[in-house]
Amino acid sequence: MALWLATKVPADRARSAARIDWPGIVAFSLAATGITFGFIRGGEAGWGDGSTLLGFGLGVVLLLAFALVERAATRPMVPLGLFRKPAFNGLLLASGAYYLGGFAFLPVLSLWLQNGTGLSAFATSLVITVQPVAFFATSALAGGALHRMPARWSVGGGTLLVASGDLLLLLVAQPGANWPVLTPGLIVTGVGAGLVSPVLPALAMASADPAHSGVASAASNSARQLGLALGIALLGTVFHRSVPGTGDGAPPVAYAEGLGAVFLVAGAVAALGGAVAWLVCGKE
Secondary structure (H helix, E strand, O other): OHHHHHHHOOOOHHHOOOOOOHHHHHHHHHHHHHHHHHHHHHHHHOOOOHHHHHHHHHHHHHHHHHHHHHHHOOOOOOOHHHHHOHHHHHHHHHHHHHHHHHHOOHHHHHHHHHHHOOOOHHHHHHHHOHHHHHHHHHHHHHOHHHHHOOHHHHHHHHHHHHHHHHHHHHHHOOOOOOHHHHHHHHHHHHHHHHHHOOOHHHHHHHOOOHHHHHHHHHHHHHHHHHHHHHHHHHHHHHHHHHOOOOOOOOOHHHHHHHHHHHHHHHHHHHHHHHHHHHHHOOOO
8 A cells, every 4th residue: 555655645746866864863862762762662661761761862963863854865754844844843743743642642542442341342343443443434425525614624624623622532531431331522523533633644744845745745644643652652751640550459549640641741742733733724
């Protein structure tokens, strides 16, 4: 599928004959690795631990190095001029925020369903499937209407809807609750994500100059994947730091309390991303 999509997305005309920007790829990959390691290590050893700070520090330094590499490159992986466009920045933020808010909580949710409510692994997968079903149904039913919708409604509004779903999940994930109470929140997050996902590549391409439309689309997809990777690390850290000792044998109330903290953080990130996209994409 990825190879087929690569043949369908038009290449940047100014970059079609360019060599691969290996220094930029390496610098950004290592920066993302350092920051992700910082979140994971922070949950294990504490935010003030030396290795945690080292991970974050290296990540920031390598991000700065990435900017310098791209500025000096003849054919940069991501032209820095793109970041001078508010709509492009808003789309990138929303790309990461809606994926973090809508999907990064699923690993810890599965822990609660199995260890907090006693569901089997198969039953847990069926409960979680509610969300992707809502996601795909929304994308399929809305179809072309999404592409005619202003960006502030599809991307900003969709990301804010994801945040609303996180709020619903926060309210119902209480000690003693069982899996059926999750259904409305999972449906809302799925619908919100289904509004955002189909239009992001086209909107990102439209926010950039025609010569850089392909890289703009790729950047929005990378922001989405980075949001998921960082989100799983961040929310996993929040879960375990909120309720120390949530291993095998922990009481169900511990899982519910940890899950509440996860939904609070996920909803806050999604709300921030949606609000920014709503403001800066208002004229799209």
